[in-house]
Amino acid sequence: MVTISNFERYILPKILARGEDYYDSGAVLGIEEESPGEWFATVCGTEHYEVTVSLAGDEIAEWECDCPYDGNICKHVVATLLAIRDNRSKTDCFLSAKEVDARMNILGQSVSEIVKDKEVEQVLRFVESDKLSGFVLQYASSHSDFKSALIEAFLPKKPTKKVDYRSEIESCFNSLYRKNFKKGRYYEPEIDWDELSDKIEKYLTKATLLFQRQALEEAATIALQILHSIGGHYIEEDFLYNDGYIDFGISCEGAGDLLLKVVQHSDTAQALKENILSEIIQIGKMATYREYDIFDMDDLIQQIMLSVQSKEEALATVNQLIMEKKEHWDLYKLVIRKIEILKELGKTAEVETTISEFLYLPEIRRQEITKLLEGKCYEKAIGMLNEGIVIAERAGELGIVGEWQEQLLSIYEEMHDVAKIIEMCRLLFIHTDGSLGYYHKLKSLVPSVDWKEYLNALMQETTFYDYWGTGNNKAEIYIEEKDYDKLFGYLSALEYRRLDALLQYASHLNATHSSQILPLFTDDLRTYAEKNLGRNHYEYIARVLRGMRKLNGGKEVVKQLVEEFRVLYKRRPAMMQELGEF
Incomplete structure (x- = not known):
């Protein structure tokens, strides 16, 4: 019988030696007992291989590896069996008296000290993790020495052993695609998205703490590997449409922000900065970041590049990027960076030239307008806004047109120019398809003797959309003006969803038009x-x-209509049920 204790007897010496080498070198990246006796591991070889082992007590019942080896048992399975045996040996529940004596002699500890240690170990075996975490948090908050020891134990400033974060993080992703073989059958992998997201979040948290403790290289390694692993494993159908709606773009943003902090830190060595830049450029070439809108890797590369290079090198780089991305939607980001670099270099004339060249970009114009308004240079701001409106209208950017008009309105209000305020409200009323806010503002400003004529002309200039639900601007204005003839004319002329409109507004016409509304x-x-x-x-x-029924004469009309429906649709039992109340 092949057991976890004697399996070496049944393995070819060459395979056994290779398996031992794999295990000793740490090639078993992740191992866990998913259910009693069912073990899963990821082993790093030429590729990452997935190994499953089934134990019945100590007996090895089944094993499987997805490597191409066609023999009985491969080196990856051997490495996994060694890891299982080592793992199980660490989880024996209690020490025998002989083992206690042996440890006492070896360590030079008293029996009472061993018992105390063992008591703690045994408590830790059954205490719930959340309660343990709560205890540690509470205890650490009032015991600074314990807090320091805890941090130093898990985040040492000078670690005794280098942690292979790259393999650890990669194994989190590899474990998603477990090939579950059992009795010759293959089962589709079940992906625990929440678990994966939690693991990534934990590594980001650890990287942030490492950064705070000046372990800059380790923090950068974690951040880079998270971006690399997401890029290597991202499949739109899996990641974007998973049941938990996990957004890995957030993880990318967290990793990217951390990398920026590292390269911008005053203690970061130039060699590390250049290494980060080199790696992020390679990651940026991955298909995930080129084909899917998961994260703006180009923007991160540019920010890191400009932080790593000298000001002159950064200026040359950004000029090249501006030429390459002349028609790209986020060109303004590069222009803003160019302006910042020119300011740092003290090139004032070039700053003004650059601003003038790219004023057609709304983001650049917005910055300049803000500066003018802060300095209360209203006339210059008005000129710049009017020029922006012309450019936006030519480009068909109606949202930008509305934004500039709203800014003009706020300036005219600041200047108390009533005529200009009325004109801007008129334009914005038309632009917003009859916004009630601008209607009310106009009504308060236009002289009452001129209001009816002014409103009629304004309504003819404006395109209203016949939407229903929360309210229709055109109908609401007629109601506020108590112009019920126009409201009836508007509702009766509708061709789309007139029933909805009648249901919503018929009550306002009950006193004046009920006899006309009921036939509709x-x-x-x-x-x-x-x-x-x-x-x-x-x-x-x-x-x-x-x-x-609520309209004048409505009860009789409803009664006749219901009787008609009961005859016409008597074979619709569900309708008959709904008409029961009538």
């Missing part, structure tokens, strides 16, 4: 009932009938 309801509801089947539609019909 009746015609539209007949058409709706004829064309639509299903419980949801029948519930809607009932809701419309309730609204009709």
